[in-house]
Amino acid sequence: MTQKIPKSLNDIPTEVIETDLLIIGGGNSGCFVAIEAKEKNPKLDVTIMEKAHIDRSGALAAGMDAINTYIGEGETPETIVAWSRAQVGGGPLREDLALSNARILNQCVESLEKWGVPFNKDEKGRYKKRGRFDVSIRGEQLKPIIAEKTKSYQPRILNRVAATNLLKDGDRVIGATGFGIRDGKFYVVKAKATVVSTGGAAGLYRSATNDGTTSHHQMWMNPFNVGSGYAMGIRAGAEFTLMEQRWCATRVKDFCGPVDTISVGYKAKMINAKGELILQTRYGHLGGDTAPRYIRANAPMGEWSEGRGPTFVDTRHLSPDQVKDLKIDYLNERPTYVLFLAARGQDPAKEPLEIYGSDPYIVGGHTASGYWVDVDRMATLPGLFAAGECAGGMPNKFVGGCAAEGVLAARGTVKYISGMGHGNLDQNQVAAEKERIFSPLLRGATMEAKYTVPAGQDPRSQYDGVTPEEMEERLQRLMDEYAGGVGQFFKCNEEQLDYALKHISLMKNQINKLFATGLHDLVLVHDVIDRLDVAEVVAMHLKERKESRWPGWQTRTDYPEVNPKLDCFINSRKNLKTGELEMLKRPYEQVLPGDRTKAPSPIPLSAEKA
Amino acid sequence: MPPYVVKDKCDGCKGKEEPLCEQICIGDLMTLNPDTGKAYCRSLRDCWDCMSCTKICPKGAIEQRIPYQLGYHGAKLIPMMGTDSITWTCVDINGKVERFSFRTRNKK
């Protein structure tokens, strides 16, 4: 598609939209926000701002093979919250948020089936369990089905519009700005309430398989979710929590794809090069196979660093039918894993599947990083809500929980909007943002070619500036080496973190050297700008938590033990006057009684129910 | 995993402004080359291999290939879309063929 590159800000048309509810990010939870908001009030003017195309955008792009949170027979909202709490080593977590989510979880999951997603059923016609709270689905069409349901309510969907910053009227968030990736327009959306549902942040750290050729985005998470939602909130002064609780997971090695499918679904145990059962042997005191999630992240890394690698999940006991089912599961979630096995000529029944740790991500759907929100999912800035992976404080949401988050956030916004008017738009703020967004593009359009270009090289090397890819790679390596990336077996110390922060600061000062030669490039520029903001907060949080409460997710070599005084939330908030990030602590409140590190067993089915 | 467009099969969605692969790509990577009238991936290393482009192409012109860092040459994974079901064919580097068919939508 031929694009006209503008030469000045005046060449860039502005589109102003007034809406009641703005949803930034049309992924799983964003769509559920739209659906529930329209259900609650069909007259509500709802706008979805989506960077890609709603039909496939977000983490569900290739599909999903399981819903990891469903409260089956014998379980209750309380048992799932207790289990979730134990998975994060007892927390801290926001039990109020978790309980409100668990109470509506099942109906959200069941609506997916109503809309046409095939759920595997057992002989009694119940959802077939593959783990305690996991149910199997054939979710290749999961996102298109959710998107069609969303479209049926006719919200205003702005596909290919990247959100860049929140608009504020004092403390209140009154909408957001963005730019059109196809039409090159400047979008100003005024909204009575704004929901941020942009998913997590990937690509802060270098992926283990990132090499010089074609596997730059070889990571578990959707690499196009860069944390813009977090970044916009950080810049607006919203409060964030547990940004040090990175999601580092065990993944199939090199491919960096999900492994729970295999380990949970097919009971394949983690083994090392010598065939020892890792979790039993080394982590028995922490629960062995039922050890908290972060232990499973650390387990293979521990083996490798001590010279007992490679590490595997042992699939050699699987029958041919089970191998086929396993592949069908992958075809529904990350289909090219099947291609990966084929490209190595590997049969899981003959050779176990290799595993390794992944690069760290910030993803509030798995851990509890994200916006500090109240039970209505409103953030610390009035008018701003967070849904799905953007909402912090509650780990183990996964797909079902994020859908429920969307529903809860929608209810929160509808409550807030009633009787509310629009905020006052500050034209200076708008003009400044337009400049901030488009200056890299204008720079690219007006730069003079200074250097010769060797044949076959990127033509951008003629220009004296910084390409977004260069800065992104620098950030990723920096974080990997100094902020506990997979290359460092997730470990970091105070000096490394200070080093990381210093270099992040150096890069932030050079944002004005970034240039874009087209709208796609401009997306990459803003991706890296947003990642820098998020990475900075992550490093500050890692610095602040001087303990190793969840080794793997957060390992401080200089504070290797758990510090009971830090049994609390570590939060941060940018002071808009000084520009400094303020760190603060908030207390943990236990709502569900009992041992926080133990998950009570499911309630046994009585004879009549069975 | 990078998508490669087979030039003899691609018809650029008959030269509309945006071919279907460009419409759907989650990373804004697929686009039409106005000179050749055919689609291509802007940046092979940035693909996340969701295969949305491969599935949506009406001419079956897109081949998903795996980076050499991960796997060796000649393996294939091909989706065939039905309205409520999908059939995948997988061929490994030794020529072994596997096929998987399953339903992807329940009808009302």
Place this chain on the structure above:
Amino acid sequence: MSDEGKIGVYLCACEGEIEKVIALDSLVREASAWPGVTTVRKDSSLCSERGIRTIREEVKKLGLDRVLIAACSASLKMKEFSDLGINKYLVERVNIREQCSRVHSDNPENATKKAGAMLGIFLEKARRSKALEPVTVPAVKTALVVGGGVAGINAALDIAGTDAEVFLVEKKPVLGGNVAEFHRYFPRMCPPSCGLELLLSRIESAPRIHVLTSSEISALSGSPGNFSVTIKAASTGVTNLNEQDRVSTVKAGAVILATGWEPYDPTPLTEYGYGRLDHVITNVEFEKRARERKEFLREVRSTAFIQCVGSRDERHLPYCSDVCCMVSIKQALSLKEADSEHDVRIFYNDIRTPGEYEELYRQARKSGITFIKGIPSELRQEAPGKIAVSVFDTVAGRRTENTVDRVVLATGMRSSQGNSGLNAKIGIVLNKNNFIESHLQCHPQDTQRAGIFSAGCCRAPMDVSRSIESAGSAAIKALQFLKGEITVSPDYPVVNILKCDHCKRCMEECPFKAYSLDEKQFPKVDITKCRACGICMGSCPLGAVSLGELSIEQLSGMLDVLDKSYLGDDEPVILGFLCKNDAYRAADDAGLKGVSYPPNLISIMVPCSGAVNGMIISEAISKGVDGILIAGCPDDQCHYVQGSALAKTRLADVSNKLKEMYIEPERVRFVNISRDETEKFAETVKEYVAELKKLGRNPLRIQ
């Protein structure tokens, strides 16, 4: 299976014919157990008065919401089965006679099994049917006739005989066209002024005809019944408009194009010296001069006519202009009438005087006109006023030299320049010779755009009589759109905007350009332009377009329900999609022609083979169907212009995909079947079954 419903299943024994082969009782037993079936009965003759009455009563008494009629082909007894007290789109016809009992009478057991499988899938189709009502759109009772020649004038008068208004637009300052300038027209040799005067006086006195001379169409938009036409008047000339109002807009329900023809200019044929030699004129110039002055016919004493000048010639006009032989004979006879001693020679390739015009040819020979079979190679000025014509007389077998006073070049007709400009303004399809192309042999007055018709020579070279006849037929067709409203059958396609991705393939592939974009940039069909061929349904890569009476969901449901082993585990099952105009009917004829084919094929009727969607074919293969057979009209006879050609392309794409998937590409096949190629159809099926048996059963099954 979908929502259950209350379905009545009726099996016709067809006075014993069907029941002799198919065990209806066992089918009754089987169908009674199916979900949603309220009643199943067999009857000796469903189409009888008694049979229809019984169904009607049961519909009412049992509150049936769908009816399945398993009997003869749906093209028969349509009137009878449309009156059952239920919306006709909720009645499903299952063809267990023409496509089952009649062609599988050699194996009643298999015929019964096939009938059972057919009932199963058409029941599923019926479950998903919706009640549809025709849509009535208000329309304007005004016709627009473009071109005021003999065809246009007659069309206008024919329409004005009813209560419709007519706007007659002519770009010249006067009506009459080419004929008005002629001397005589055959066969009666009347002067055109006679007939034309009569017609023009009728036009003047007709209160509902508005004549706009010195005017041209500058734009046309809208739909049949409601076209919006912009007419631009020239700055000079007599018009009915105010001098200031040069541009006006007229609403028209139907348009008749009668833009006529132009003579072909023979200057490029330098061997004939037109424009270089004296006294070499064209046939049109002859007419004009003969009309202008009486003396013209006596001015010289010898005239040579050269036929086919620039006609039937790949380098000029590749076609025959139909009238030139008659024109030359007419002109030769005029010369002879003026002076019986006038030496007239006609040099020809073939003399084409069809029908009773043969009489004029005989008359010409009798009057002493010489006919020489040979076309002169060149003309030379021998002396002032004398032209040497050298020709090889192919009958005599030798070259002759002829010297004559004047040479008349019989040049052909080309479509008037207006045609090429029209194409852009109106979107009319022209054939390769720039005449308006109907594409349907039996509807010569059509233009591939609903509501727009052609009359006279803008469609093809023709004489005055035929022009007038074609004007009449165009007028009759136009009247369908001038009743004040247009009723559209609800078969037209609907786009599912929840799935549509704006790729616009449907818009592009529609042969009738019936689609445009709505405010939200989704394709929307103009139901008055649509012909419900379903090519759009076939084109959509996302399966987002469905016809009113055949939807993607129905087809997908039928694929689920089809028993892929209805003849047993070893017999392949073929699903056929047969086009309703040719292939399905050819298949229906099999029984009566004594032709049979194996029972492995179950056919679904589609409006056009182009309506078959590639995703449905892929899905059929995924769900275990062994072979897909698509049968459409021969490519150039497709009733919808390009359906068969598109179907072949779609199948080729699926076939390529199958090859890559290591599935035999032979599992999908296309065959062109013309209406009478029943034997070819049966042979194809036999061959296909044998091929599929060799390939083995389709290994795919949905898990």
